[in-house]
Amino acid sequence: MGPETSQYSKVIARLRGPLWMTWAGMTAERAARALWPLWSIIIAVLAVLMLGWHESFLIEAVWGIAVLSAISGLYFLIRGFMLFRLPNRMEAMARLDSSLAGRPIQALMDTQAIGPSDEASAVVWRVHQSRMAARTADAKAVKPKVRLAARDPFALRYVAALLFGVAVLFGSLWRVGTVTEIAQNNGAVMSGPVWEGWIEPPAYTGKPSLYLNDQDGQIDVPEGSRISLRLYGEIGALTVAETVSQRIEGTGSAADPGQNFIALTSGTLEIAGPNGRLWDIAVTPDTQPRVEVVGAAERGADGVMSLPFVASDDYEVVGGSAEIALDLNAVSRRYGLSVDPEVRANIALDLPLPISGDRSDFAETLIGNFSEHPFANLPVKLSMTVQDAKGQSSDVNTTHLILPGRRFFDPMARALIEQRQWLLWSKDNADRTTQMIRAISHRPDDVFRSKTTYLRMRMILRRLETQIAFDQFTKEARDEAVVALWDLATLIEDGDVEDALERMHRAQERLLEAMKNGASDEEITELMDELRRANENYINQLQRETARNSETQERQQGMRDDAMQMTQDDLQDMMDRIQELMEEGRMAEAEQALQELQEMMENMQVAEGQQGEGQQSEGQQAMEGLADVLRGQQGLSDQAFRDLQEQYNPGAQAGESDGNEGRNGGQGRGQLHEGQSGEGQGQGEGQSGEASDGQQGEGQGLAERQENLRREVERQRGALPGAGSEAGDAAREALRRAEDAMRGAGEALQSDDLPEAIDRQAEAMDALREGMQNLGEAMAKAEGREGQQGSADGREGGEQRDPLGRNPGATGQAGTDQGLLQGEDVYRRARELLDEIRKRSGESVRPEVERDYLRRLLDRF
Numbered sequence: 001m002g003p004e005t006s007q008y009s010k011v012i013a014r015l016r017g018p019l020w021m022t023w024a025g026m027t028a029e030r031a032a033r034a035l036w037p038l039w040s041i042i043i044a045v046l047a048v049l050m051l052g053w054h055e056s057f058l059i060e061a062v063w064g065i066a067v068l069s070a071i072s073g074l075y076f077l078i079r080g081f082m083l084f085r086l087p088n089r090m091e092a093m094a095r096l097d098s099s100l101a102g103r104p105i106q107a108l109m110d111t112q113a114i115g116p117s118d119e120a121s122a123v124v125w126r127v128h129q130s131r132m133a134a135r136t137a138d139a140k141a142v143k144p145k146v147r148l149a150a151r152d153p154f155a156l157r158y159v160a161a162l163l164f165g166v167a168v169l170f171g172s173l174w175r176v177g178t179v180t181e182i183a184q185n186n187g188a189v190m191s192g193p194v195w196e197g198w199i200e201p202p203a204y205t206g207k208p209s210l211y212l213n214d215q216d217g218q219i220d221v222p223e224g225s226r227i228s229l230r231l232y233g234e235i236g237a238l239t240v241a242e243t244v245s246q247r248i249e250g251t252g253s254a255a256d257p258g259q260n261f262i263a264l265t266s267g268t269l270e271i272a273g274p275n276g277r278l279w280d281i282a283v284t285p286d287t288q289p290r291v292e293v294v295g296a297a298e299r300g301a302d303g304v305m306s307l308p309f310v311a312s313d314d315y316e317v318v319g320g321s322a323e324i325a326l327d328l329n330a331v332s333r334r335y336g337l338s339v340d341p342e343v344r345a346n347i348a349l350d351l352p353l354p355i356s357g358d359r360s361d362f363a364e365t366l367i368g369n370f371s372e373h374p375f376a377n378l379p380v381k382l383s384m385t386v387q388d389a390k391g392q393s394s395d396v397n398t399t400h401l402i403l404p405g406r407r408f409f410d411p412m413a414r415a416l417i418e419q420r421q422w423l424l425w426s427k428d429n430a431d432r433t434t435q436m437i438r439a440i441s442h443r444p445d446d447v448f449r450s451k452t453t454y455l456r457m458r459m460i461l462r463r464l465e466t467q468i469a470f471d472q473f474t475k476e477a478r479d480e481a482v483v484a485l486w487d488l489a490t491l492i493e494d495g496d497v498e499d500a501l502e503r504m505h506r507a508q509e510r511l512l513e514a515m516k517n518g519a520s521d522e523e524i525t526e527l528m529d530e531l532r533r534a535n536e537n538y539i540n541q542l543q544r545e546t547a548r549n550s551e552t553q554e555r556q557q558g559m560r561d562d563a564m565q566m567t568q569d570d571l572q573d574m575m576d577r578i579q580e581l582m583e584e585g586r587m588a589e590a591e592q593a594l595q596e597l598q599e600m601m602e603n604m605q606v607a608e609g610q611q612g613e614g615q616q617s618e619g620q621q622a623m624e625g626l627a628d629v630l631r632g633q634q635g636l637s638d639q640a641f642r643d644l645q646e647q648y649n650p651g652a653q654a655g656e657s658d659g660n661e662g663r664n665g666g667q668g669r670g671q672l673h674e675g676q677s678g679e680g681q682g683q684g685e686g687q688s689g690e691a692s693d694g695q696q697g698e699g700q701g702l703a704e705r706q707e708n709l710r711r712e713v714e715r716q717r718g719a720l721p722g723a724g725s726e727a728g729d730a731a732r733e734a735l736r737r738a739e740d741a742m743r744g745a746g747e748a749l750q751s752d753d754l755p756e757a758i759d760r761q762a763e764a765m766d767a768l769r770e771g772m773q774n775l776g777e778a779m780a781k782a783e784g785r786e787g788q789q790g791s792a793d794g795r796e797g798g799e800q801r802d803p804l805g806r807n808p809g810a811t812g813q814a815g816t817d818q819g820l821l822q823g824e825d826v827y828r829r830a831r832e833l834l835d836e837i838r839k840r841s842g843e844s845v846r847p848e849v850e851r852d853y854l855r856r857l858l859d860r861f
Helices: 003-014 016-051 059-083 089-098 104-109 119-138 156-170 173-181 411-425 427-440 451-469 475-494 497-516 521-548 553-557 568-583 587-603 618-648 702-718 726-750 754-782 826-841 848-860
Strands: 195-200 217-222 225-231 239-242 258-263 267-272 277-284 290-293 304-312 317-326 347-350 361-369 379-388 397-402
Touching: 003 016, 003 119, 016 059, 016 089, 016 156, 016 173, 089 104, 104 119, 225 239, 225 267, 290 379, 290 397, 304 317, 304 379, 304 397, 411 427, 411 475, 427 451, 427 475, 451 475, 497 521, 497 587, 521 568, 568 587, 618 702, 618 726, 618 754, 618 848, 702 726, 702 754, 726 754, 826 848
Parallel strands: 217 277
Antiparallel strands: 195 225, 225 258, 239 267, 267 277, 290 304, 304 361, 317 347, 317 379, 379 397
């Protein structure tokens, strides 16, 4: 053996692994090219069997497809073996050698043809052989080249592979075995009656559907679940027996191919016959919902009733109602209530439900103001009931209570309310009421603090007596009289600041007297409640007087320089402290604290509107100017939104309600964003003319008006106070962002891109509100009132409203401290608003821009 042969043998031994892998790849490559139709047919047939398609076709079609598949498979098998040729070792070596640079394996197999006897030439040849042998060290197995596109131009192999993938995901290998059950004679099934079944719980339960073929043993299902069965194969081979539906009529045949029934009670379900199965069905009954009052009815300062309750159900409470009826047996039948009452309809209310979240078990509060109802302050029976999604109603929960109404502390007002109640009880009390009113007004100087209230009472008296004398006292006249009595009693009860102060003094004196005389705990508690209400009434009267009269300099100048300021929380804390001292028996300390409270209440002043001599600071002027710009921007955005709506829905005039004149986003007659009156205009130079877009003229373009607003913001930013402070710098940065947004809105308006303009205008308004808030904080810090919001001005807040109709605060932010939807069921009303917005946002007939606007409302609120 020469050195060349020895070196070749070593190389071949080292290449045994890559050479074998290359050979195997070539074998697979040739097999795939020769047999791809065969394996495509095999996996396609297997996929069809796994998906159970053979169970849905006629037996003749199944047999036909089976025979055709078998013939095609046999043909492609024979054809494949004829085309297939097993690669030999030299072919594998040649492919491996071709993958290396210079074909080193072939070079090792060669012999020196010229000059083998020349020693120098032999040395060169051996060096060449060594180099070739070194190159074989990098040899790796050659990947097979399975290129079937030319042989399969329609990619049928991929169709078969895709079908097999679907079968793996959604089929079952167990179904392949059912193919052996196909009968050989007359297309009948040997042992193959098959079936499918489903259990579908009611939708409101939120439970998933169950596939009966995957269930064994006992199954727990909700009451009312629908059971659907499908029987395949020869009719009569399978039958259904069940004891869960309680069906007596219309059951049909037990061998019907399709059967549907409702599970009403626990029992068994059996599919009898070959491949049959038996289940124990445990039906979970849907119990009635429950509702219960969990606390006593509470009365608010304005007479609003709050009654807490809880409700629960297996799945969900979908509705509820309450009915308030007069408890006649519990009424003290004396004086005006001794006569038989007129028949009146009961009070019907909808129970509030959670707007979002779980309704299977929740706690809510029934709120209502019944102060003016004939049942107010009388014994009533309140009946509650709730309903679930199945339509079941709970047992009626009845609560006996005194229907809360507004309490009147003034003796005169309380007497008038009593006469009003007598009239509402029965028209027969008219004579008794006139006698009582005449007795009350006999000596007016002794009981009336104001001539106005006396004259109004005499007018009510004369009208009643005249109507009674001429037999004109109808129900309509009675209703007018009770309204007049209510208004008069309210006027007497609320009075003015002096009346409220006198009532507060009287309550304090009564409490002091009770403390000195050692009154009982119940009496002390009642007097404390009376004092709390009197103090609250005094504060409310101060606030009302301030709101009615914005120039309160004379009143403020008459106060002492050391006048104190109190918040509602401070007052509540002091009252709680006094009550705590009395409960501990420290009457001397409680008396001293009560006297201090009296002095503080007398010296208290309302912080609103205190500017001294009516002058406005530089910060207030800037705040007013920014507020004007914000209103102008809101009006311009509203008009752009209407123009956009008219593009999609011409003539709709969306957003213009009755009585809302103009097209500039104003709410209510006379409150327009365009043409604002002088009241509320900025005091600085150019504010009154530039801040409001109403002075731009009807014919001026939206883009030009937008540019005017941007220039006004630029001017305001340059003159903004609070430079150097953190809040002042933040306000300037917010106004700069508002400028950029307005500039983008102007460009969008010039190009008639209204959606983009509306979005940029919204960004500008948000930035303006943020700037006003930061400016307010800077003003508060400058005045040494850290934490209080700077007040922009005392202008009316109805000129701009948020999407829910609320007034903006002084800083331009959405929201208000006023009660929204006063006097109504606010929870029910809020739910109705949200439901209406959701309904409109889903109506495809509305323009897309409007639905997008409604969706933004839902995201925000």
